Amino acid sequence: MDKLDTVLGPALAVPDAAALDVMRLSLADWLAVGLAGTAEPVARITRDLALSEAGAGQATLFGGGRVPARAAALVNGATSHALDYDDTHFAHIGHPSVAVIPAALALCEVQSCDLLRAALAGCEASVRFGLAFGRAHYQTGFHQTATAGAFGATVAAGQVLGLSQDRMRHALGLAATRASGLKAQFGTMGKPYNAGIAASNGVECALLAARGMESNPEAVFGPLGFCDTHHCDGQVSENTGFLMTQVSHKFHACCHGLHATLEALELLKPVDPAQIRRIEIATHPRWMSVCNQPSPTTGLGAKFSYRMVTALSLSGHSTAALDSYSDALCADPALIALRDKVHVTAQDGLSETAANVRIDGAEARFDLAAPLSLAQRTDKMRTKIAALMGGQADAVWQAGQSGDVAAITALMR
């Protein structure tokens, strides 16, 4: 069994209930962040290009319109990553859902399929290809969301199309020559574009392989192949079981360095903000230069401020909602008064994923590395979706849980 088969075996295995449950969460999450991202410039620009090209109405776009699956995958990938609020897998450091789900969904609109299972196979494959590409690949400058994501999207698309093992290998050989994406785009529209590139590449490679296109499947792991040329130093995992169960979801629409603090605050609630005298936050030193703006005046600044997000959270504003991070709330006198009671210190002994919070006499600690139960993840995800979707929240949640293509696409247009 060669490396390609070693990756594909566990990814294409019959999924267990726990893996499907997590995929349902990721699907609902993907739908919510995609709908919330529809008005972003990168979403509008890619959608406008696809609509100008028109063509067979195979697949639905976020924001409406139906276009060929290959074009839809690019738009929906870029749109769902536009807010950078989607899921992350830290094993290889990539965003699985935004690269894979748009590819699976677009082709599931063309022919009936099990969307949850195809998406899970693709996400799992992307994590496993990413592990094989390794940390050197990422550190050199390749964006695993785009590169590993293209291979994952190809697997998802190939499963929807029912590719044979041989055809799947040719599709992945094509992906080896098609995959691309650089971290140098971070901070520009090029980052969400990378997710769209991955999704579109997956659809294209699977469709071409289905039509008989021949490639060199050794172009992934063999001589002069993708691994040889893209600074890969990882290992193909021999473990079975779905690594996708360990995917992380973002539950707050702000810098990741603030999330442990926000979770610790939840443990101290309810608390009456009017009675608070002093709030102390201890965090890992690395975050002090990242997200400790003491007195932000803009919504963007608030996303990088321990003091401001603490004031928002304790005053009942949802830190999962995009519009909680506004210039207006940064100027609110009551929030400013509460913010000024917050004192942030760096503490060497803490892990990067942990925070200690003390409100007067009460203290709580949270570590993001601690596993969450499905019930806890479900609660937090429903809170996030409610914050993003308002009156549509239940429908979005149900569509994601069901994996029903018609229900999902009805919400997108």
Next chain:
Amino acid sequence: MDKLDTVLGPALAVPDAAALDVMRLSLADWLAVGLAGTAEPVARITRDLALSEAGAGQATLFGGGRVPARAAALVNGATSHALDYDDTHFAHIGHPSVAVIPAALALCEVQSCDLLRAALAGCEASVRFGLAFGRAHYQTGFHQTATAGAFGATVAAGQVLGLSQDRMRHALGLAATRASGLKAQFGTMGKPYNAGIAASNGVECALLAARGMESNPEAVFGPLGFCDTHHCDGQVSENTGFLMTQVSHKFHACCHGLHATLEALELLKPVDPAQIRRIEIATHPRWMSVCNQPSPTTGLGAKFSYRMVTALSLSGHSTAALDSYSDALCADPALIALRDKVHVTAQDGLSETAANVRIDGAEARFDLAAPLSLAQRTDKMRTKIAALMGGQADAVWQAGQSGDVAAITALMR
């Protein structure tokens, strides 16, 4: 002036007559090899995918049909490289025309433009980006046709769209995250696919930049950019003038190692094959293991046989024509008798690009490295196009010479 401007300046300069003359040759050549490649499997498969997607009839496909420019560029790039009979630039080792012309032509069908000038700018840019990427980039496994080609196609597409300097830089920033293509595909349909990828990437990046998409233009030459991540060791050339004038055209539909011999034979003609007693060919030792099949029985074998192509040439069969390399001619008794009079020897002192041929008392030497005059190139190109196109040859030649979009696309459908 940064590196991006140093590449763009000479590429976008007002072209001189000599550069345009060469571009006219390459355009006619591209049209002929594309038309001749239309029935190849990779052409059929990519065209079928594009036709199944349909959409705005912006651009013409080799083999007929009109589809969006982005899709047409992929099909026409793959189709024109299907026979591997297109032009080559040895400065960076890439095929400029098959990546660039499909991008320029597709968008010239959308809005009026100077096709020859846009194609020249793109081809020139691809050579200059390729020189900056360098030999290490190629030796590591990247296919310059695909990678440097994507940047060249972006420049050509951007020029057709009239992008400002700022928008062109954003388009090239997008190309930095979109460009891909591996030599590991050589020998499969993945090789011509790489040319289509480049052309399509160029159209997509230019169209997105024209619509306002922002990227990181430093993603080409800056930190963690394309050069940093893709094993580049080249230099940005400071020279002005069009390097594209040194492009090489293929005048025989067989292994490049045979071409100097075939040119030397031309110098000895006319000669009556019935009178020949002995033919001696001296070539560089490296070719002995590449293209010295002594007694091929198939058309494919004939493409790698000094003895067989010599018999074909001296008997009046065109070595520029695809159907001269047939199983039937390999079995022809008169050709076999002539073939068996040919004796091939390796000669250490010869350059890789040279051959010595002696027919009885007469001797000729040819070195492919020697520059050809425009008149010589024109003669040889017209012979090649006549061999490939038959009755359509004059129309193909005229269309390429004129750079007229309507005349070119009328022949494609």
